[in-house]
Amino acid sequence: MFDRFIDYVAKVAPDKIAIRSFEGSITFAAMNRDINRLAHALLDVIDNSSEIVAVNYKQVHIHWMLLMALSRIGVASASVSSNSEIAEKEIAILQPDAIISDTLFDIDTAAKIHVLDLNWYDQAMKRFKPDPIYTLYEPDRIVRVSIAAGTSFMRHRIDYTASMIESSVIRMITQEKISWSLMSEIPRYPTLLPTLAFGSFHGFLCYLSIWSIGGTIIMADREQYFAAIAMLSPDLMVISPAQLQLIAENLPEDIPRQDHLRLIVVAGNFPNGLRHFVQQRLTKNLNVTYATSEAGVIASINIDQINHDDTAGWIMPWIDVQVVDDQDHPLTYGEIGNIRIKSPNIVQKFFQNVQDTHKQFKNGWFYPGDLGILNEEGLLRLIGRVDELYNFGGDKFYANKIDAVICSIEGIKDAALFSMPDNDGIQQPWLAIVRGGNFDIDQIARLLEKEFYNLPDVSVLWVNSIPRDEEGHVLRNHLEKLAMQYIETI
Structure with a gap:
């Protein structure tokens, strides 16, 4: 369905530039013709039982062309990382029927893997004519599948219909x-x-x-x-x-x-x-x-x-x-x-x-x-x-507020609060800190006492970077695992 946006602009403004890169530019008309060619090529590859196809392709331009071509033949799509380790986790959540990739990668999945490399793509552009393909607009049909994080950063699959894409x-x-x-x-x-x-x-x-x-x-x-x-x-x-x-x-x-x-x-x-x-x-x-x-x-x-x-x-x-x-x-x-x-x-x-x-x-x-x-x-x-509101000793603390205070110290590049259980199983505050230069470590204690006087004593974990998701949220559960590994070594 969403390929229709390209098709329409290609008709009313064919010479407008759709894609620009250091290699050159592509007009909407040229992009639309290539989508048609690729759609015909995919009809020879994707069987009728494949309702959702995940695309794993390093080149962004071709990745998008595949998404558009799948849409044109009425197949829902998902995008997964070019990193095979990350892709395996994403595919486990997305549960696609098939996967299109530019390289063969070994993952545990029931999905059928189609390796369609650059040579296949070039041949498809030469072999197939850009004859138009149209599928009916069905507002309630799933056309895109994505991954979102929930309240605890557990990752979930979300299905989007044609009408949801249109209104969005x-x-x-x-x-x-x-x-x-x-x-x-x-x-x-x-x-x-x-x-x-x-x-x-x-x-x-x-x-x-x-x-x-x-x-x-x-x-x-x-x-x-x-x-x-x-x-x-x-x-x-x-x-x-x-x-x-x-x-x-x-x-x-x-x-x-x-x-x-x-x-x-x-x-x-x-x-x-x-x-x-x-x-x-x-x-x-x-x-x-x-x-x-x-x-x-x-x-x-x-x-x-x-x-x-x-x-x-x-x-x-x-x-x-x-x-x-x-x-x-x-x-x-x-x-x-x-x-x-x-x-x-x-x-x-x-x-x-x-x-x-x-x-x-x-x-x-x-x-x-x-x-x-x-x-x-x-x-x-x-x-x-919600899951970053910590309770220490009966008092509540917002993690991002403490993060910001610690990051204001000159010489600290990044920081994040998290918690770990002590020997009695009681959650205690920890700080993961990334050094950005020399700083007075005692200033951390002084500043915390000034801004958060009722915060219990804090343990410090020195790290090279603070793990974050694609939206910039701190992955505090990852820090807990790092701290556990550190504790096991001392």
Whole structure:
């Protein structure tokens, strides 16, 4: 179904550029012809019993062409990592009927693996004619399968229907136009440099939304981002704070500020220091967006309206948000509680996971596992994750708040709170710290005593990096495993 976005633009604006890279450009007309060729080729490969096909292809351009061709022949798709170890875990969750890969990899799966390498792709482009293929638009048919993290970062499969994709794309376009209404000039046809993995639903929608309005996608590897910003002139990036931090740390001094560039930061927490650095060195045009795979874009705000690091944004017009207590009773404005969301076309369940479905989907509401504050004007703040609210000695502590305080110490590059049981089985606070230079270790204790006077004594684990997921959330359970391994060695 979603291949129709390309097909339509190819008819009304055939010469517009759909893809730009350091190797050249591809028009919508050329892209559409190649999708038709590839669709005919896949009909010779994919049997009728394959309803969901996972794509594992290193080259982003061909990966997307395969997704579009599968859509054109009426087969739902999923995207998995090119890393075989990660791909095996993703495939176990997605449970596809078949897998298309550019290389043979040994994994334990019941899915049929089709190795379609670059040579096969080149032959398909030469062998098959670009005769159009059309499938009926069935709004309730599953067309895309993705993986999302639940309240405890357990990964779940989510199935998206054609109507859900359609409405999500339209809403993302609407949000994009509204968010930049204060700018005097906005490109009619955006040029996006994507950074979010398109295996995630939000990353997937970013590509589709730009293509659906005749915009251009810049396809560049992560190590090419700086060159792409300087040479290929993107005017839009959608990025997580973790990815933005990496860019900030490695931004060459000779790259001037790109005031034509607009950044949409998908964040629950956007540190003040990082905001100021980006505005001074990269671009002044920043928007923050709060989104989930289950509900899409929930809130958005311009950087000039942010007063707190944890500001998520103004609630979108098609979304209802409430902050409730543990008994699901709505709280008064300004109180901290569990966020719940209601919207048309919101995901209603996780695939084959009744327990977490009942936990996160109740009476038409979706519970993303976030703690927040909502004011009477509809401004939402994200305080942290439900599973990141720690109880030590009867007192509650928000992990992200402690993370931010420790990271403010000069010489500490990154830090994250987690907990470990002591010899009596009582959970105690630990800090994982990444050194960024010399610092006074006693300052950690002094600062914690000042800001969190009732926090018990903290143990420290020195690490090379803080593990995070694709959205920048700290994987605190991974830190617990690292600490356990460390304890076993002493």
